[in-house]
Amino acid sequence: xxxxxxxxxxxxxxxxxxxxxxxxxxxxxxxxxxxxxxxxxxxxxxxxxxxxxxxxxxxxxxxxxxxxxxxxxxxxxxxxxxxxxxxxxxxxxxxxxxxxxxxxxxxxxxxxxxxxxxxxxxxxxxxxxxxxxxxxxxxxxxxxxxxxxxxxxxxxxxxxxxxxxxxxxxxxxxxxxxxxxxxxxxxxxxxxxxxxxxxxxxxxxxxxxxxxxxxxxxxxxxxxxxxxxxxxxxxxxxxxxxxxxxxxxxxxxxxxxxxxxxxxxxxxxxxxxxxxxxxxxxxxxxxxxxxxxxx
Numbered sequence: 001x002x003x004x005x006x007x008x009x010x011x012x013x014x015x016x017x018x019x020x021x022x023x024x025x026x027x028x029x030x031x032x033x034x035x036x037x038x039x040x041x042x043x044x045x046x047x048x049x050x051x052x053x054x055x056x057x058x059x060x061x062x063x064x065x066x067x068x069x070x071x072x073x074x075x076x077x078x079x080x081x082x083x084x085x086x087x088x089x090x091x092x093x094x095x096x097x098x099x100x101x102x103x104x105x106x107x108x109x110x111x112x113x114x115x116x117x118x119x120x121x122x123x124x125x126x127x128x129x130x131x132x133x134x135x136x137x138x139x140x141x142x143x144x145x146x147x148x149x150x151x152x153x154x155x156x157x158x159x160x161x162x163x164x165x166x167x168x169x170x171x172x173x174x175x176x177x178x179x180x181x182x183x184x185x186x187x188x189x190x191x192x193x194x195x196x197x198x199x200x201x202x203x204x205x206x207x208x209x210x211x212x213x214x215x216x217x218x219x220x221x222x223x224x225x226x227x228x229x230x231x232x233x234x235x236x237x238x239x240x241x242x243x244x245x246x247x248x249x250x251x252x253x254x255x256x257x258x259x260x261x262x263x264x265x266x267x268x269x270x271x272x273x274x275x276x277x278x279x280x281x282x283x284x285x286x287x288x289x290x291x292x293x294x295x
Contacts, residue, residue, distance in 0.1 A: 002040075003041070004032070004039055007040075007042060008028055008032070012050065014051045014058075015053070015054040016057055016058050019057050062232070063238045063240065065185065067238055068243060070240045071240035071242070072176065073113065073187075074243075075173070075246065078248045079251045080170060081194055082218075082251070083105075083167070084101045084199075086199070087101050087154075088196070089146035090145075093140070094140060094144060100123045100126075101120075103116075104120040104123060106192075107119070109186065109187045109188075109189070109191055111184040113177040113184050116174055117175060120170050123167070124164075125167075127155070128163050131155040132160045150201035162257065166255065169254070170251075201213075203215070204216065212263070214267075226278065229242075229245050229281045233281045234284050237284070238285060241285065242278070242282035242286075246278055252271065
């Protein structure tokens with residue numbers, strides 16, 4: 001394999017696996033045939049074109065199926081990532097419940113929403129019990145202190161009401177998908193890789209001591225994913241990313257809502273950024289004046 005062919009193959013990884021299996025060799029042959037003799041690397045414009053084509057093809061692959069089902073499933077997946085991230089630092093003291101939350105996320109990632117519902121429900125009931133100081137399932141020494149990634153006890157800034165709303169949203173959404181039939185697609189494993197970043201408290205904003213602090217790592221992750229949703233909506237003109245963003249925004253609103261009387265302008269700015277990106281995703285999705293850029 002020549003250096004040029006090796007570099008072309010790496011660029012073609014931007015395309016979905018099914019596309020590479022069907023057209024990869026043909027596309028590679030055309031690229032090599034059109035290359036100047038003696039070249040060892042693609043030029044910048046050619047590389048950018050291959051990467052952009054790969055992203056468009058991935059979006060074309062993603063924008064299939066029933067939009068509302070796929071959007072709901074995508075939004076619930078994002079919410080379940082944050083739910084596992086909240087529990088992960090406390091795995092030393094509540095290993096069973098962290099494992100149940102991980103099982104629910106794993107089942108959702110593989111599209112098995114019916115299998116994800118029972119562990120999600122049990123984890124939600126346990127979370128509400130811990131926040132309420134109750135012990136209906138097993139004895140858990142309260143407060144639960146973390147082993148890594150954060151320094152605050154479990155649910156020190158959360159009440160049972162917001163947890164009930166958040167887990168209720170998750171379980172009701174999974175139930176709708178499971179009863180509705182039609183199946184849900186498998187998600188990328190990158191969602192699981194996002195759990196440690198969402199769990200890491202790191203520097204918080206607003207400052208320590210304020211109600212409902214938000215880790216800057218989690219905030220950067222949220223804003224980055226929502227910006228990708230806006231871009232995907234612009235390219236595909238499809239509402240599924242707007243629905244997914246709205247589902248996640250509901251979960252964030254439930255978390256901040258219980259501190260409504262003590263929220264600062266920074267909290268409102270954080271929520272406003274999420275709401276603005278969610279609204280932009282919806283507006284771009286329903287812009288009928290222009291067709292999909294993918295076309």
